[in-house]
Amino acid sequence: MIHQRNILVTGGAGFIGSHTITALVEAGYNPVIVDDFRGADTTVPNRIEKIVGFIPSFVIKDVSDKAGLKEVFEQYTFVGIIHFAAYKAVGESVQNPLKYYRNNLLGLVNTLELALEYNVPNFVFSSSCTVYGEPGEIKEVTEDLPKGFAASPYGNTKIIGEDILKDVHKSGSHINIISLRYFNPIGAHPSGLIGEFPIGKPNNLLPMVTGTAIGKFEEITVFGSDYATTDGTCIRDYIHVMDLANAHVKAIEFLESGKSSFETINVGTGQGASILRVIQVFEEVSEVKLNWKFGPRRPGDVVEIYANADKANHLLNWYPKYTLEDSVRHAWNWEKKLQDD
Ligand code: WQD
Numbered sequence: 001m002i003h004q005r006n007i008l009v010t011g012g013a014g015f016i017g018s019h020t021i022t023a024l025v026e027a028g029y030n031p032v033i034v035d036d037f038r039g040a041d042t043t044v045p046n047r048i049e050k051i052v053g054f055i056p057s058f059v060i061k062d063v064s065d066k067a068g069l070k071e072v073f074e075q076y077t078f079v080g081i082i083h084f085a086a087y088k089a090v091g092e093s094v095q096n097p098l099k100y101y102r103n104n105l106l107g108l109v110n111t112l113e114l115a116l117e118y119n120v121p122n123f124v125f126s127s128s129c130t131v132y133g134e135p136g137e138i139k140e141v142t143e144d145l146p147k148g149f150a151a152s153p154y155g156n157t158k159i160i161g162e163d164i165l166k167d168v169h170k171s172g173s174h175i176n177i178i179s180l181r182y183f184n185p186i187g188a189h190p191s192g193l194i195g196e197f198p199i200g201k202p203n204n205l206l207p208m209v210t211g212t213a214i215g216k217f218e219e220i221t222v223f224g225s226d227y228a229t230t231d232g233t234c235i236r237d238y239i240h241v242m243d244l245a246n247a248h249v250k251a252i253e254f255l256e257s258g259k260s261s262f263e264t265i266n267v268g269t270g271q272g273a274s275i276l277r278v279i280q281v282f283e284e285v286s287e288v289k290l291n292w293k294f295g296p297r298r299p300g301d302v303v304e305i306y307a308n309a310d311k312a313n314h315l316l317n318w319y320p321k322y323t324l325e326d327s328v329r330h331a332w333n334w335e336k337k338l339q340d341d
Pocket of ligand 1: 088090127128129130182183184185203204205206208220221222223224234235236275298301
């Protein structure tokens with residue numbers, strides 16, 4: 001019997017998850033995706049098939065249903081787990097905190113309990129730069145910076161999630177753990193076959209830029225023009241979703257090497273870009289004039305944050321391959337292909 005290197009990918013039909021599936025297959029792993037498609041498009045499996053040549057195993061389950069999730073652990077032996085399944089809309093989490101605490105934390109606890117019960121050796125957690133809160137004067141954040149005050153229940157579920165993992169590690173459990181702190185994932189697979197499927201009006205910048213350019217929205221509002229930054233607009237670390245996907249493969253490979261049993265790692269380019277810079281890049285690569293205006297600041301926005309990515313570079317031997325221009329170009333390519341579908 002061929003011993004497949006099965007990786008359980010919860011929430012694997014989502015934006016980051018679907019791109020990570022393609023990277024896992026390319027690296028020789030067999031992804032088993034658990035997703036109930038509440039935050040994903042049902043065309044994703046067939047889109048992935050066009051990229052990797054087959055439809056990976058998709059199991060329609062809700063990670064907050066432990067009994068249902070257990071059936072997957074009965075069926076497969078996993079060499080690792082990548083846990084994406086969580087709600088991630090910052091604004092919605094403020095309106096409906098219990099929805100976020102229940103789903104994000106119960107889903108993590110269920111998956112971890114089953115991982116321990118079935119002796120799965122490696123676990124990668126989808127965390128976020130939101131755990132830093134407002135870094136203030138320290139704009140380039142390193143992993144040892146204390147976790148800040150989460151500006152939203154969503155961000156708090158990531159802070160609590162990391163603390164749960166730390167306590168599981170400290171309890172002497174066998175499982176090796178990496179928390180990956182994402183910065184701002186943007187773009188789409190170069191093929192234009194998978195990308196971000198925002199549900200309703202997107203909160204995030206890039207889908208709003210491409211959606212406005214394609215005519216879905218009248219104009220985009222730039223939230224705030226009076227920040228203490230180079231051009232008065234907020235600065236973020238925009239990372240290509242495929243670079244982020246590859247970081248997950250590197251994380252699993254690192255854990256399989258047994259070099260360490262518990263790490264927290266930033267995954268960002270190490271470069272900050274302002275909103276006006278992103279708009280400028282978009283207009284350059286698309287040759288489309290974007291209809292935008294300045295508006296009031298958005299509550300909860302961090303002024304400026306970008307990754308110190310040294311740890312990802314040196315520990316995981318991971319380096320971003322794509323530029324901001326590539327990310328914006330692939331995002332625009334995806335938006336146009338979605339329009340044609
Ligand atoms: C970026 C900048 C906005 C829309 C979020 C999550 C974080 C992570 C990344 C998951 C801000 C400005 C946006 C618009 C704008 N996700 N903006 N007009 O808030 O940095 O982080 O995505 O892990 O957890 O919180 O990303 O894209 O919403 O905003 O001016 O129409 O773009 O004000 O300054 P954010 P974002």
